[in-house]
Amino acid sequence: FRIVGADIPRADIPGKVDGSGVLGMDVRVPGMLYAVVARCPVFGGKVRRFDATKASAVSGVKHVVEIPALPEAHTAGGVAVAADTTYAAMRGRDALEIEWDEGPHASETSATLRKQFEELLARTDGTVVRNDGDARAALQGAGSKIEATYELPFQNHSPMEPMNATVHIRKDGAEAWLPSQGPQWGQDAIAKIAGLPGDKVVVHTTLLGGGFGRRYHADFVAEAAQISKATGAPIKVVFTREDDTRHGFYRPASLHKLSGALDAKGQP
Numbered sequence: 001f002r003i004v005g006a007d008i009p010r011a012d013i014p015g016k017v018d019g020s021g022v023l024g025m026d027v028r029v030p031g032m033l034y035a036v037v038a039r040c041p042v043f044g045g046k047v048r049r050f051d052a053t054k055a056s057a058v059s060g061v062k063h064v065v066e067i068p069a070l071p072e073a074h075t076a077g078g079v080a081v082a083a084d085t086t087y088a089a090m091r092g093r094d095a096l097e098i099e100w101d102e103g104p105h106a107s108e109t110s111a112t113l114r115k116q117f118e119e120l121l122a123r124t125d126g127t128v129v130r131n132d133g134d135a136r137a138a139l140q141g142a143g144s145k146i147e148a149t150y151e152l153p154f155q156n157h158s159p160m161e162p163m164n165a166t167v168h169i170r171k172d173g174a175e176a177w178l179p180s181q182g183p184q185w186g187q188d189a190i191a192k193i194a195g196l197p198g199d200k201v202v203v204h205t206t207l208l209g210g211g212f213g214r215r216y217h218a219d220f221v222a223e224a225a226q227i228s229k230a231t232g233a234p235i236k237v238v239f240t241r242e243d244d245t246r247h248g249f250y251r252p253a254s255l256h257k258l259s260g261a262l263d264a265k266g267q268p
Contacts, residue, residue, distance in 0.1 A: 012207065023207045024164045024179030025238075032166065032234045033062055034086045035227050036093050039078040039247050042102040050079050054095040060088025064096070065230040073189045073222035076247060080227045086238050114151075117255035142261030150258070155251035156244065161209020163244050167224035168234035169193070173200040175234075178221055179208045186221035193225040217249055 015021030040046060052064035060083045069077030081092035139145060166177040167190060174194050180186050183205045191198045208215055224237040239247075260268060 015207070021207045023161055023209050024166070024177065025161055025209070027166045027177040027206065027236065029166065029168065029177070029234045032168075032236055033082040033084065033231070034089045035080050035082040035224070035235050035237050036086070036089045036240070036243070037067070037078045037080045037223055037237065038093050038096055038098055039076045039243070040100045040102065041246065042100070042105050042108075043076070044103040044105050046077055046101050046103065047079060048099045048101040050099070051097040052079075054097065055081055055092040058083070058088060058092040058095055060084040061092040062233075063227075063231045064092065065227060067223060067226040067230070070189075070193075070222050070226075072192075073218045074249070075219045075222050075226075080223070080230075080237075082227055082231055082233065082235060089238075090240070113253065114255070117253075121255060121257050139259055139261045143264055144262040144266075146260045146262070148258050150256045152251075152254045152256075154253045156248040157210075157212045157214035158241075158244065158248075159208070159210030159212060159214055162241065163214070163220045163239035164236060165221045165224040166234060166236040167221065167228045169196075169225060169228045173202070174225070174228075175202045175204075176221065176224075177204045177206055179206045179211075179215060180218075180221065181208065181211045181213065181216040182218065185216070185218045189218040189222040190225045193222060193229055214244075214249060219247075 012021065046069065047066060050066065055061060055064050061081060062084065063082040065080050065082075067077055067080050069075055079096055079098060081089050081096070083089040083092055161179065164179065165186070168175050169190070174190050174196060176186065176190055178186050183203045187198060187201045187203045191201045194201070220237055220239065224235050227237065228235040262268060
């Protein structure tokens with residue numbers, strides 16, 4: 001009760017004002033490499049084959065490794081390029097030659113999804129949450145009726161700080177620096193990938209450059225762990241803005257049809 005109701009300064013404000021606060025992108029550890037991942041442009045797709053020759057020839061590129069999808073961590077899998085700098089990693093990824101197996105959703109588009117929404121609206125009444133009076137009869141017998149359709153698109157979180165995670169897996173343990181809203185989920189993912197008990201995985205939770213729920217997921221953490229395990233180096237996975245937009249976790253798209261009836265006096 002010394003704290004409840006009292007005006008207590010937030011502990012994080014000084015570091016955010018003077019620049020001393022550490023975000024995930026600020027983390028630097030000895031021997032760290034930066035990694036980006038080439039992921040299938042279609043959800044549910046996977047690598048059919050790839051050639052890393054040109055990517056490996058890019059100055060600064062140290063490793064090119066394939067990582068499998070991990071459903072429990074919500075990762076898409078793909079081909080990771082680890083390098084001395086983010087720029088080298090991105091250039092290496094651009095040089096990859098990849099043939100994708102686009103899977104069962106290859107023909108899915110915004111138009112086909114909208115058609116599904118329209119078909120569902122046409123053939124289902126949905127769930128009745130509350131029913132006062134006889135709305136159906138009122139609508140059918142109304143002299144004046146108003147109808148409107150509202151559509152909401154898929155919405156990405158788009159936090160300001162790029163998605164990132166730094167993970168170092170060693171034989172005797174692992175250490176991670178995570179701008180995460182779910183550090184325990186990240187710890188569990190690292191432990192499973194590394195084959196270590198949870199108490200051998202030390203997680204440092206950094207400040208977040210925006211989260212909005214996106215950083216609750218463990219996909220970016222699991223990718224860093226997979227690449228670190230494959231290379232033996234501490235790895236910082238970085239998403240570009242395009243990566244984040246294409247491979248995020250979205251607010252669902254939706255389509256709503258509303259109808260209202262007015263009587264002769266213009267009242268609902």
